[in-house]
Amino acid sequence: MKAVTVAAVAVAAALAWSLPGGRPPVPRHRTPESARVPVAPVDARRNASRALAPATVDAMGLADDAVGWAADGDGLYLTTDRGAVWRTITPPNLADQDVSDRIGALDAVGRDDLWLPLEDVPGLVPYSQSTDGSVRGEGIDRSTDGGQTWTFTALPGCLQGCGADLGVDFVDPEHGFATTGPSPSSSTLVYSTDDGGTTWVRLAGSLPGWSAQVTFTSVLDGWAVSGPAFGRDGRSTSPGGVLFRTTDGGMSWSPARGLPSGDRFGLPTFFGHDVGVVVSNPEGAPGRATSVFVTEDGGVAWRPRRLPDIPGLRDFEPRGLGSRFAAPGPEDWKIDTGSSVFTTTDAGRTWTQATPRPRSAPGSVSSVVFSTPRDGLAVTLPPGCTGLTTVPDGRQCFPTLVVSTDGGRHWSPVRP
Secondary structure (H helix, E strand, C coil): CCCCHHHHHHHHCCCCCCCCCCHHHHHHCCCHHHHHHCCCHHHHHHHHHHHHHCCCCCCCEEEEEEEEEEECCCEEECCCCCCCCCCCCCCHHCCCCCCCCCCCEEEEECCCCEEEEEEEEEECHHHHHHHHCECCCEEEEEEECCCCCEEEECCCCCCCCCCCCCEEEECCCCEEEEEEEECCCEEEEEEECCCCCCCCCCEEEEEECCEEEEEEEECCCEEEEEEECCCCCCCCCEEEEEEEEEECCCCCEEECCCCCCCCCCCEHHHHHEEEEEEEEECCECCEEEEEEEEEECCCCCCCCCCCCCCCCCCCCCCCCHHHHECCCCCCCEECEEEEEEEEEEECCCCCEEEEEECCCCCCEEEEEEECCCCCEEEECCCCCCCCCCCCCCCECCCCEEEEEEECCCEEEECCC
């Protein structure tokens, strides 16, 4: 491992979470929003690492069932062996950049084929090709050797001017989809590739709102959540959160059926093609309850499941429960509020509650991921911290990485 900061070494050395072997039905690997956390200035994070504070991390997630990733301001890191060894795989066009602030969620199929969205990267565009003198650009880096080398490709017409929040989702090494919404449009454009991302084609269909997210269970079947939409005056015209479905490879989209109208939704997690889980109103909505819905027939019908009685639910807004809900299996779900961990092993029919150690304040957990019902990681603020600030005893409040190997009952901070 080369050129890794102290914080990243901590991630590499101490993150002992298990990823399932083989390729059984597993969740589709979409965790960009839930895994993205408030970011402190790069210099402050580096100083905190040198002071042997708990390791900080700005983004993390599962790229595939056997591939985990993490990013900080200095680099992008990948593990393919349950976190025992991490490699630095930062693409060269992100050198000297605040890496975690310039990327979307890493996507992977197997251990070798990787795709990384790049957003607003300075120096990516040659000056001779720049618009209005700006050399910032966006696109997708691809690796076919596990991150050792990378090749950059821009989406058609989107080297500049297509905004942030690029997303990619591949169903196999050749077939994948990408989304981006060009400003000032209030729609998200959808692209497809059948050669691994060497070339992309814009599809006829689009999705309402800015920065929609997609996940595909096959080359034809996919799901999307619309992003927020804005009028010409810049004011919000829709909060987004409408669940859409395609059955023709993204050429056309229609609102998903069988779900309450008026609810907002997160991106579904699918286990294979038929079984899926989706959270409604994940960030809270006035007059709307947060619920979990399950499908066992590929989305033809959805059934509601009971959530546990969680006191002070409004304390978790504006992020709500969406970033604290994890589904490592079709019937194994978890909700981590910081002060309690709620677990179900029968798809929400019954729930158990445990007090994690150490106990954190409600809402202090900003994101949680479980690769198995026992092995998880979370990003949380240290005790006494309510934001990115300094508490009276002089400690700086940075989002820190904690790990669990017993289903969330005990969490250990990752330290350099």
